[in-house]
Amino acid sequence: MKEELDERERMGRLRRLSTAVWLNDGWIERDGKRLLNLASNHYLGLSPWVSGKEWEALRRETEAMGEPGVRIGAGASRLIGGHDPHHQALEREMAEFKQREACLVFTSGYMANAGVIAALVGRHDAVFSDRLNHASIVDGIVLSRAHHVRHPHRDLNRLEAQLKKWSAGATGEAGRVPRKLIVTDSVFSMDGTEAPLADLVTLKERYGAMLMVDEAHSGGVYGPEGRGMCHELGLHERVDVIMGTYGKAFGAVGAYIAADGIVIRYLVNRARTFIYNTGLPPFMAALIRARLREVRAADEARSELMRKAALFRARLRAGGLDTGEGASHIVPVMLGTDERAVAVSAALAEAGIAGVAIRPPTVPEGAARIRFAPTPQHRDEDLLRVADTVARLAQYI
Ligand SMILES: Cc1ncc(COP(=O)(O)O)c(C=O)c1O
Secondary structure, rough: HHHHHHHHHHOOOOOOOOOEOOOOEEEEEOOOOEEEEOOOOOOOOOOOOOHHHHHHHHHHHHHHHHOOOOOOOOOOOOOOOOOOHHHHHHHHHHHHHHOOOOEEEEHHHHHHHHHHHHHHHOOOOOOEEEOOOOOOHHHHHHHHHHHHEEOOOOOOHHHHHHHHHHHHHHOOOOOOOOOOEEEEEEEEEOOOOOOHHHHHHHHHHHHHEEEEEEEOOOOOOHHHHHOHHHHHHHOOOOOOEEEEOOOOOOOOEEEEOOOOOOHHHHHHHOHHHHOOOOOHHHHHHHHHHHHHHHHOOOHHHHHHHHHHHHHHHHHHHOOOOOOOOOOOEEEEEEEEEEHHHHHHHHHHHHHHHEOOOEEEOOOOOEEEEEEEEEOOOOOHHHHHHHHHHHHHHHHHH
């Protein structure tokens, strides 16, 4: 282990934890230093703290449900007596929000992706996955033991060729027609690019595949009331499985799957990360319900976020930097080598800016970068200053 860690250190790939204390208005304190926090997924800038008033409302609401207090732990898997009235209410409210028949809450996005993909497909099936899909999707595919058919980022021609080939050669070894699942991030987490969702829906319908869309980075940010990218494009009824997390724009933790009732009933019976995992803490389910109301009302924050991200990206580009092909609220600055990304990140910290170096294997070899995520709280002048600082640093590092 030591040799491996030393090797990682030598390659500039060692990961380390550092404690960050969240301050007001998009700032953090790390190692005693105040930093403008452009390294979070707290996209709407909702208050990261629970207020006394919020707790009080939560306590009263819980008592009205017939419970003596707000429960901390679910106490068991939700199937074994851990299903709280707040879980039930959250799933009902989420199904209404996502305008789908039913919804199922998981303890994290990682758990949702790992469990759902492994439940939907098995050894005789195939998953068609964009090369830049999140690690939790990749792990779900590995866990499923299905054929892992990857295509270059957003390459629809390659995907169609693969779907065609698989459909022609498919056998009935599974004792049923082999399943095909297309799975994609909606907004790609490290590139800020958007998935070609309309085309994916066309392909999935043409080749009789299922489509699962991970809205981790678009939930709360895209679409009316933050319902997500599938809604923004009017595709929410044509996507088989919509997944999203509460750890990003919602500022909480946990995840949901929205789908037809039969899919949700199937997952309750088949998704091992739901069946064999202690349920989401009931107090968190209750706080997410409050968060859902805030997210729905956050239209102003959503448009400010997009305006600020566009302003920031334009300034970076004007400074000669490569911000990739995306146009979303996630803004990467491509730096190439690991060493360069690490050195720029360290120099940014010196300048009072938190911007994290993202290196392989999170991104492809030679594509190290700093990933910036502005929030509506960041002032325009601060973002412009950060862009100018990055441009200056990139000239000599
Ligand atoms: C696209 C995507 N899906 C899933 C996850 C996992 O979600 P969670 O952090 O809730 O486990 C993340 C990030 O964490 C992500 O970026």
